[in-house]
Amino acid sequence: MSGRRVLVVAVAVTALVLGVGASLALGTIDVPLGTVVDALLGKAEEGPDKQIVLQLRLPRTVDAILVGAALGVAGALLQGALGNPLASPDVIGVTAGSGFGAILILLAFPGSIALLPVGALVFGLTAATLVFVVAWIGPDGGGSARLILAGIGIAALFAAGTTGLMTAYPDRVQSAIFFLAGGLVSDGWDGMKQIWPYFAVGLAFSVCLIRPLDRLALGDDVAASLGTRPRLIRLGAGGAAALLAAASAAIAGLLAFIGLVVPHVIRMAGGTASHGFVVPVSALGGAALLVAGDTLARTVKPPLELPVGPFMVVIGVPMFLWLLRKAV
Amino acid sequence: MLEATDVRVTIGGTPILHGADITVEQGELVAVVGPNGAGKSTLARAAAGIQKLTGGDVRWDGQDVRKLRGRALARLRAFVPQRPRVPAGVTVRDAVRIGRSAHIGPLQRPTAADRAATERAIERAGVERFADRMLTTLSGGELQRVQIAVGLAQEAPVLMADEPTSHLDLGATVSVARLLRRLADDGLGVFLVVHDLALAAAVADRVVVMSEGRTVASGPAESVLDSARLAEVWDVDASVEAGSQGQTALRVSWLGDQDMTRGSS
Numbered sequence: 001m002s003g004r005r006v007l008v009v010a011v012a013v014t015a016l017v018l019g020v021g022a023s024l025a026l027g028t029i030d031v032p033l034g035t036v037v038d039a040l041l042g043k044a045e046e047g048p049d050k051q052i053v054l055q056l057r058l059p060r061t062v063d064a065i066l067v068g069a070a071l072g073v074a075g076a077l078l079q080g081a082l083g084n085p086l087a088s089p090d091v092i093g094v095t096a097g098s099g100f101g102a103i104l105i106l107l108a109f110p111g112s113i114a115l116l117p118v119g120a121l122v123f124g125l126t127a128a129t130l131v132f133v134v135a136w137i138g139p140d141g142g143g144s145a146r147l148i149l150a151g152i153g154i155a156a157l158f159a160a161g162t163t164g165l166m167t168a169y170p171d172r173v174q175s176a177i178f179f180l181a182g183g184l185v186s187d188g189w190d191g192m193k194q195i196w197p198y199f200a201v202g203l204a205f206s207v208c209l210i211r212p213l214d215r216l217a218l219g220d221d222v223a224a225s226l227g228t229r230p231r232l233i234r235l236g237a238g239g240a241a242a243l244l245a246a247a248s249a250a251i252a253g254l255l256a257f258i259g260l261v262v263p264h265v266i267r268m269a270g271g272t273a274s275h276g277f278v279v280p281v282s283a284l285g286g287a288a289l290l291v292a293g294d295t296l297a298r299t300v301k302p303p304l305e306l307p308v309g310p311f312m313v314v315i316g317v318p319m320f321l322w323l324l325r326k327a328v
Numbered sequence: 329m330l331e332a333t334d335v336r337v338t339i340g341g342t343p344i345l346h347g348a349d350i351t352v353e354q355g356e357l358v359a360v361v362g363p364n365g366a367g368k369s370t371l372a373r374a375a376a377g378i379q380k381l382t383g384g385d386v387r388w389d390g391q392d393v394r395k396l397r398g399r400a401l402a403r404l405r406a407f408v409p410q411r412p413r414v415p416a417g418v419t420v421r422d423a424v425r426i427g428r429s430a431h432i433g434p435l436q437r438p439t440a441a442d443r444a445a446t447e448r449a450i451e452r453a454g455v456e457r458f459a460d461r462m463l464t465t466l467s468g469g470e471l472q473r474v475q476i477a478v479g480l481a482q483e484a485p486v487l488m489a490d491e492p493t494s495h496l497d498l499g500a501t502v503s504v505a506r507l508l509r510r511l512a513d514d515g516l517g518v519f520l521v522v523h524d525l526a527l528a529a530a531v532a533d534r535v536v537v538m539s540e541g542r543t544v545a546s547g548p549a550e551s552v553l554d555s556a557r558l559a560e561v562w563d564v565d566a567s568v569e570a571g572s573q574g575q576t577a578l579r580v581s582w583l584g585d586q587d588m589t590r591g592s593s
Contacts, residue, residue, distance in 0.1 A: 083413060083415070208434065211429060211432075211434065214426050214429070215426055215429060217413070217415040217418060217426070218412060218413055218415065218418075218423060218426060218478065219409060219411075219412045219413035221378060221407060221409035221412070222407075222409060222412055222413075222426075222427075222475075222478060224376075224377075224378045224407070225376065225378070225402065225405075225406055225407035225408075225409075225479065225482070226398075226402050226426070226427065226429055226430050226482070227397070227398030227399040227400075227401060227402035227430045228398060229398065267416075267417050271417065272417050272418075272419075272422070273415055273416060273417030273418050274417075274418070274422060
């Protein structure tokens with residue numbers, strides 16, 4: 001690995017470690033770092049500090065790491081599979097589908113709020129499935145352009161459904177804003193207990209897709225010459241990205257920004273589009289960005305917890321624009 | 329090495345190939361020529377196993393192309409497409425390394441032999457001078473040589489190239505033609521789809537002429553590219569002439585009988 005790439009990995013790991021430390025220590029009540037370490041090692045005395053670290057902040061930090069990593073990887077997979085720098089989980093309809101599923105529960109069935117993660121997950125995956133079915137039927141099925149156009153069509157359908165729900169229940173729209181802006185909650189391990197298998201399967205698939213995506217980067221014909229089936233790889237990458245993005249929406253609402261921007265930042269900073277570098281380092285970068293953003297969202301105006309989406313944008317966009325200006 | 333007989337392909341309900349035949353042996357450069365829409369590229373893609381057959385038979389080293397799995401097929405032939413994608417953030421060496429992937433298992437790492445094969449492909453294609461540059465910074469001619477290097481890294485006995493010179497200037501065209509001829513002289517089978525009849529006559533051991541989805545002639549250039557066939561297949565008054573030093577020229581009556589004083593070149 002070149003020195004430049006080693007530096008990018010080192011910066012991402014350092015940012016993640018610092019972010020995790022800050023996330024566990026800071027909040028409405030600040031806990032000394034020594035106590036945090038003791039709590040993690042099982043040496044801390046029983047008391048509110050230990051409870052805050054282990055029962056509230058640790059699960060939330062793990063949520064942030066997993067969701068950030070999953071969205072970074074989902075964006076890297078889709079941008080690689082579609083050969084399109086604008087690709088993100090929005091493109092395959094997951095964001096619009098998850099948004100509709102969550103808003104349906106929040107506005108039409110507010111008594112069943114516990115079903116919100118399931119609604120986001122199920123409708124996110126349903127939207128992606130519809131996109132794949134439409135994109136794979138007919139001549140030239142499975143091509144990048146067809147997939148993107150099918151995604152735009154299906155996403156518009158679910159977005160219209162969401163708008164319809166918000167119009168039908170205007171008095172309850174306030175409760176949906178946090179989900180739409182994207183934000184983590186301190187609900188212990190409950191959310192992750194239901195959703196972790198989707199992250200596990202999505203991330204395992206992503207590892208297997210690294211080398212096929214490198215072949216696809218040289219075009220469908222070169223990939224086919226090398227013994228890869230381009231449409232199958234595109235379907236696999238789309239499926240893995242859909243799992244990761246829908247699972248992320250179930251935990252943290254709509255945070256499309258990470259999937260779009262993080263892989264670009266990693267590619268530009270590392271000076272390579274090799275998926276062996278971009279996929280894992282996008283996971284590190286996405287995790288670091290979301291942990292940092294969530295810590296800011298909790299500590300800027302305590303005890304108020306603000307949605308994390310805008311904070312990530314505040315951290316990520318200046319870095320993105322700086323790299324974009326320098327990119328060849 | 330390649331034996332394709334009565335190849336038929338239908339795309340979107342439209343028959344494109346109605347019965348095409350071609351063979352390629354190792355150390356032989358076979359040029360496939362024909363007018364636009366004759367089915368040259370479709371024949372190449374069908375023979376390469378990239379385009380589904382609707383009829384006929386394609387065999388690589390005696391094995392049915394429809395039964396060969398991806399990586400096994402990749403070790404028998406390399407296909408260099410007409411318009412490759414040029415991704416950002418990929419160096420020449422990265423691209424050639426990707427060309428080696430048919431020899432590396434899904435969970436294996438490249439071995440010293442794979443790295444040596446990558447360097448050998450870079451050297452054979454003559455791209456070592458710009459091996460560490462990004463693909464996006466290369467000229468059309470340099471890019472085409474890199475695509476051939478990607479194919480060479482597969483170390484397959486046959487290299488198939490679909491119109492590799494169609495967007496190149498004269499110098500780059502000559503450079504790619506010499507490279508392909510040298511590869512054939514070194515023992516590689518080369519399946520070359522090409523528009524330029526003078527180039528085909530200069531480099532090919534055998535020329536296969538296609539017209540309206542069928543192969544209509546196969547043999548040495550001087551016997552299959554005669555004036556009668558050029559008139560029949562391309563509907564032109566032209567002839568391919570060969571000099572004693574390997575030079576070839578295509579003489580065309582551009583304006584037909586209307587103006588013979590300005591008409592030939």
